[in-house]
Amino acid sequence: MESMVDAILSSPQTCIRQNLGHLFLKLEVGTGELEGYHAEVLGRQIEEVAHSIFHTLLLYRSVGKFTYKKEDKFSVGALGFVDVDCDFIDLTYVRLESQELDQHLKREIDAFRDALRMNDAPQSGQISLEFYQKKRARWPFQAECIPWEVWTLKLDVITLNSEHERNAYRQSLGMALGEKVMYIADNVSHHQYVPHTPSQRDLDLIFDTGYPTVQPYLFRISHQGPTTTTVSNTMRKFLKDTLML
Amino acid sequence: MAARLTAQDKKELDKFTNFFVFKSLQIIVQSRLGEKLKYKSRVTSSSIDWFNLAITDIPEVQAEAKRTLLGQQPLLSQTVNVEISLRTQEGASMVLETWSLSMNTEQSEPGMKVSSTVYNRMTLALKAIFSVSRMPPAYRLSRRQGGNNPDDFVICYRIYLGMPHTGYLGDDYKTTRVGAVPTPVGTIVINLAFRTNLLMPQNMAMHGMPFDVKDDHFGVSGSQLTEPRPCFTGFKHPTSVEDLRRMEGMDSPDLCAATFSTSPPDTGGFSNMPPSPSSNSKPTEVPSSVKDDFENLYRVGAFIQDEARPVRRERPEDRPFAALMSGLPPCNTQGSGDGNSECSELDKDEDEVDANEEEEQEEIEAKVTELESSDSGSVHEEMARGGSPSTDEFVMVSLKTPFAATDPTADLGQFYRELQQAPELDMCKSVVVTDDFLSDLKDEIDLLASKQPEFNAFIKSLSSDSDHE
Numbered sequence: 125m126e127s128m129v130d131a132i133l134s135s136p137q138t139c140i141r142q143n144l145g146h147l148f149l150k151l152e153v154g155t156g157e158l159e160g161y162h163a164e165v166l167g168r169q170i171e172e173v174a175h176s177i178f179h180t181l182l183l184y185r186s187v188g189k190f191t192y193k194k195e196d197k198f199s200v201g202a203l204g205f206v207d208v209d210c211d212f213i214d215l216t217y218v219r220l221e222s223q224e225l226d227q228h229l230k231r232e233i234d235a236f237r238d239a240l241r242m243n244d245a246p247q248s249g250q251i252s253l254e255f256y257q258k259k260r261a262r263w264p265f266q267a268e269c270i271p272w273e274v275w276t277l278k279l280d281v282i283t284l285n286s287e288h289e290r291n292a293y294r295q296s297l298g299m300a301l302g303e304k305v306m307y308i309a310d311n312v313s314h315h316q317y318v319p320h321t322p323s324q325r326d327l328d329l330i331f332d333t334g335y336p337t338v339q340p341y342l343f344r345i346s347h348q349g350p351t352t353t354t355v356s357n358t359m360r361k362f363l364k365d366t367l368m369l
Numbered sequence: 370m371a372a373r374l375t376a377q378d379k380k381e382l383d384k385f386t387n388f389f390v391f392k393s394l395q396i397i398v399q400s401r402l403g404e405k406l407k408y409k410s411r412v413t414s415s416s417i418d419w420f421n422l423a424i425t426d427i428p429e430v431q432a433e434a435k436r437t438l439l440g441q442q443p444l445l446s447q448t449v450n451v452e453i454s455l456r457t458q459e460g461a462s463m464v465l466e467t468w469s470l471s472m473n474t475e476q477s478e479p480g481m482k483v484s485s486t487v488y489n490r491m492t493l494a495l496k497a498i499f500s501v502s503r504m505p506p507a508y509r510l511s512r513r514q515g516g517n518n519p520d521d522f523v524i525c526y527r528i529y530l531g532m533p534h535t536g537y538l539g540d541d542y543k544t545t546r547v548g549a550v551p552t553p554v555g556t557i558v559i560n561l562a563f564r565t566n567l568l569m570p571q572n573m574a575m576h577g578m579p580f581d582v583k584d585d586h587f588g589v590s591g592s593q594l595t596e597p598r599p600c601f602t603g604f605k606h607p608t609s610v611e612d613l614r615r616m617e618g619m620d621s622p623d624l625c626a627a628t629f630s631t632s633p634p635d636t637g638g639f640s641n642m643p644p645s646p647s648s649n650s651k652p653t654e655v656p657s658s659v660k661d662d663f664e665n666l667y668r669v670g671a672f673i674q675d676e677a678r679p680v681r682r683e684r685p686e687d688r689p690f691a692a693l694m695s696g697l698p699p700c701n702t703q704g705s706g707d708g709n710s711e712c713s714e715l716d717k718d719e720d721e722v723d724a725n726e727e728e729e730q731e732e733i734e735a736k737v738t739e740l741e742s743s744d745s746g747s748v749h750e751e752m753a754r755g756g757s758p759s760t761d762e763f764v765m766v767s768l769k770t771p772f773a774a775t776d777p778t779a780d781l782g783q784f785y786r787e788l789q790q791a792p793e794l795d796m797c798k799s800v801v802v803t804d805d806f807l808s809d810l811k812d813e814i815d816l817l818a819s820k821q822p823e824f825n826a827f828i829k830s831l832s833s834d835s836d837h838e
Contacts, residue, residue, distance in 0.1 A: 183496050188421040189412045202423035204410035205499055216503045216512075221410045221423075302504035306545050309497035313490075313548040337410035 170237040171230070172210045173301070174277055178229055178253050178345070179208070179219035180305050181275055184312045185255055186220055186340040187331070192324050203338060214298030217305065222338040232345040239347065240281055250278040251347035257319045258329040258342065267329070269342075272317055374553055378483045382552060385483065386444050388419045389491045389550070390470055393498055393559065394434045394528060395426050397451045397468050400502035401511040401524045420492040437528040445472035445557065447530040452537075453507050454525045457569070462525070464537035465507035466563035468498075468547075474555035487552050494548035494559060501547045505563040538564040 188201035204221030219226065236251045253275045258267040284290050319330045319341065331339045374382065399406060408423045417426070441447060448471040456462040481487055502508060511524045535542060542564050550557040 180500055183500055184493060188410075188414060191412060200414060200421045201412045202410065202414040202418035202421050204408040204423040206407045207405040207503065209405065214509075216405075216508065218500045218503055221408060305504055306501050306547070309501045309548060310546050312493060313497060313546075313550070337412055 170240055170279055170281070171233045172213050172215075173279065173297075174233045174236065174251055175208070175219075175229060176210065176213070176215060176217040176301055177275070177277060177304070177308075178233070179226075180217060180308055181253060182225065182229075182340055182343070183218060183220055184308075185273075185318075185343070186225075186338050189335075189337055189339045190324075190327065190331070190333075196323075198324070201337060201339075210298070212294060213301065214295050215301050217301075220338050222335055224335050225338055225340065229345070232347070236347040240279065248278065248280045249348060250276055251345065252276045253343060253345055255341045255343045260329070272319065374483075378553070382483045382487065382554065383444065385488055385491060386552070386557065389495070389557070390438070390444060390449055391426075391431065391434055392419055392422070392424060392495055393468075393470055394449070394451055395424060395430055396495060396498045397453075397502060398430045398526050399424075399427060400499075400508060401453055401526065403511045403514045403524065420488070420495055422492065422495055424495075434528055437530065441530065445470065448532060450529050450531070450533045452527040452529065452534065453511075454527065455507075455510060455522050456525050457522045461569060463567075463569050464534070464564065465510065465524075465567075466505055466561060467533045467535060467538065469533040469560045469562075471558050471560070472555045473558055476551065476556040477554055478551040478556075479553050481551060481553055483553065487550065490550045491557075494550045494557070497548035498559060501545070501561065505561065506565070506567055507563060510567070533560075533562060535562045538562055539566045541565045 183205075186203065188203050190198045190200060192198040205218050206221045207216055208219055209216050233251065236249060240247050240249045254271050255273040256269045256271040258269055261268050284293060322330045327333060330341060332342050333339060408425065411418075411423055414421050414423075418424075438444065438449065448469050450470075451468040452464055453466045453468075454462050454464045507524070510522075514522055514524050535544075542562055544560060544562045547559040547561050549559070
């Protein structure tokens with residue numbers, strides 16, 4: 125018996141649950157929701173789902189490293205790319221060639237995976253990739269963080285008993301993820317808000333300059349702890365929502 | 370409709386569009402090489418890193434693209450298509466997907482800044498092509514070519530102009546929009562149409578050839594890196610050094626001589642700088658002693674894996690013409706600090722560069738210098754154009770031979786191959802299964818079964834005889 129990740133990507137307003145499961149990905153821009161995505165993901169492993177989606181997003185939300193030569197002149201580095209074959213999904217995705225960025229994502233996603241695997245019961249959890257910019261604040265306050273794009277991935281861990289099921293799921297999840305990658309590509313080609321390129325003084329308010337060869341927009345990854353999908357939990361949530369507690 | 374553009378903007382837009390199309394074709398074709406690609410990120414862009422993407426161009430693809438796009442004015446006045454096909458050893462082929470780049474002049478954004486916004490949107494679109502190209506079934510098939518059965522099939526590409534031939538993709542083909550780049554004169558749209566039914570049509574295949582791409586599509590040899598060998602020449606063997614020299618000649622500096630730097634937003638975002646003198650890529654010639662080895666390296670065909678020579682393509686500055694020079698000693702690099710490096714060995718044979726090309730190059734350098742000195746704004750950039758496509762054109766053997774009949778049975782080559790096959794024996798045809806035949810067979814089996822003790826005794830006697838001996 126092996127735990128699987130069942131995934132659905134859907135709009136938070138019209139949560140579409142496909143027959144395979146519940147991976148939930150939503151995109152928020154600014155203060156409001158822009159659009160939802162619906163993808164199918166196979167995944168014996170949680171991290172491959174998150175890696176493929178988040179790396180795809182960071183591909184678009186990163187630029188080459190800025191190197192200032194004068195105060196008002198700077199050059200932009202060249203972004204490299206790497207093909208990544210998934211071990212448990214029939215999928216190859218492209219990520220930026222930056223070991224440091226990959227390691228950072230891996231740490232965050234591993235923590236999420238470990239939280240989901242704390243016990244054998246089927247569990248759910250969600251992990252978010254949030255792009256934000258900082259706004260300077262007067263002393264003694266800290267800079268204000270303003271999110272401008274948030275992607276949330278919801279995962280339900282399911283159990284499949286046979287190898288045949290796992291193989292079929294591996295394939296269908298790969299195809300579904302592929303469709304989502306295509307969908308994301310088409311979506312980012314539309315006009316969307318991204319912060320203006322700042323002056324050198326304000327560079328750290330927009331970009332994460334901590335990586336040696338790439339320069340993603342400021343982002344953070346957060347995840348919520350697993351929630352066991354039991355009848356008692358569902359009833360508890362229902363009562364809580366009903367009573368507006 | 371087209372907005373009123375300044376001469377400078379129009380010039381930049383044409384140039385960006387030109388490089389965008391060529392880079393797109395490179396990314397698409399390279400994605401079907403059947404290998405995992407890795408391009409290193411770098412702090413400093415070099416003169417060839419258009420759109421700040423570290424993508425190594427393959428000279429053969431560049432040459433084929435230039436040959437196809439030659440004379441198209443303005444660029445994208447016709448749709449540019451890349452057709453990816455599968456071809457079996459027997460000669461049957463199947464179109465897997467068609468990428469198309471077109472310009473929709475009805476949707477334009479007149480106020481868009483060319484030097485910053487259009488450039489950045491083109492970068493995004495190229496990233497989209499990069500990312501999406503790994504998703505269709507053709508990518509999985511390409512990873513399996515030359516795997517356990519290297520002769521099973523190869524993946525080919527063809528670049529052509531005009532309406533995309535989606536009719537070859539079967540009934541249930543899918544289309545998706547990969548990206549779009551709005552410009553002041555129209556929107557560049559990148560579309561992908563791909564086949565979903567991967568069964569080789571019977572009338573096209575010598576044998577029915579179902580391709581199961583679901584199970585372990587990476588294949589056993591998936592992790593092996595291969596030497597990129599695009600099939601722009603179809604199955605033409607470049608048997609002479611001259612063939613290879615022509616290919617390299619196509620890698621002229623007009624596509625590789627741009628250096629970028631950027632300016633803060635008060636100047637409108639990214640802007641381009643003229644190439645510094647040190648960054649001007651000059652035509653490089655491979656020493657003849659090196660070129661002689663190419664005959665052994667370059668093989669026919671399309672993306673065929675050469676498992677004996679796995680090659681990881683790195684920066685072109687590190688290994689110029691790495692696609693062709695695998696196995697050769699690496700050249701010296703210099704200037705890593707400014708991101709520009711060149712192979713000194715390669716410059717030794719500059720004498721072999723065509724005199725006309727040198728003159729052109731000098732002329733262009735003079736123009737660049739002139740621009741450098743005259744341009745006072747923040748937007749500076751000049752692409753050093755030179756080295757017009759070689760007059761010695763390639764012989765393009767496309768998948769669908771021009772003027773050939775569409776019916777494959779009428780194809781002379783196929784007819785010839787059929788003649789070469791051994792005919793079916795008549796004795797095989799004469800076996801007709803009837804009831805009488807079956808009853809006779811049953812009687813014979815019964816008879817043999819009844820004599821089984823006799824046979825066993827005979828075998829036993831033989832074994833006992835051998836024991837005595």
